[in-house]
Amino acid sequence: MSLGKKLYELRTNKNIKQEQIAYDLEISQSTYCDWENNVSIPKRENLLKLAEYFNIDVKDLEEEIYKITxxxxxxxxxxxxxxxxxxxxxxxxxxxxxxxxxxxxxxxxxxxxxxxxxx
Structure with a gap:
């Protein structure tokens, strides 16, 4: 599973819109959308925010990034x-x-x- 798919799954399981996550993380909606669509990769500090937001271990997100595409x-x-x-x-x-x-x-x-x- 890609990082984008993982983020999409986490978001939709909580029934949250992209706009809400972006607002809560103090980023633009387009930035979050790019992460979900695997257009860009979040910086470390944003990975930590995402892990905290979804109440998961940051390693669950990092393992998707370590893969070479x-x-x-x-x-x-x-x-x-x-x-x-x-x-x-x-x-x-x-x-x-x-x-x-x-x-x-x-x-x-x-x-x-x-x-x-x-x-």
Missing amino acids: INNKKSAIALVNSPNSKINSTEAIIKVAESLEKLTNLFEKYLEKNQNLSK
Whole structure:
């Protein structure tokens, strides 16, 4: 289950509207809507507020965020967010992209070497 689905389930089980949660958490309704639709991920302080609001352990919400979501069309985009991380998700994406580029270069060199050996 994604974080958005979990938030939706918690909200609808309590029969609460998005607008009410947003008001209670002092955030915009569109921000909460983005969380529920997996468009964005709440910051640590908002995760704590959500856990308190729904009277659940914050780990129940965090476990959904730790998962890596990969959307593969023509290129892969990895979204990584950890409340214990010292970098934000944008920095994490850049690091993942740099690592993938290095890995691709190594793999290309490996293929070139093996093609030369087979000749």
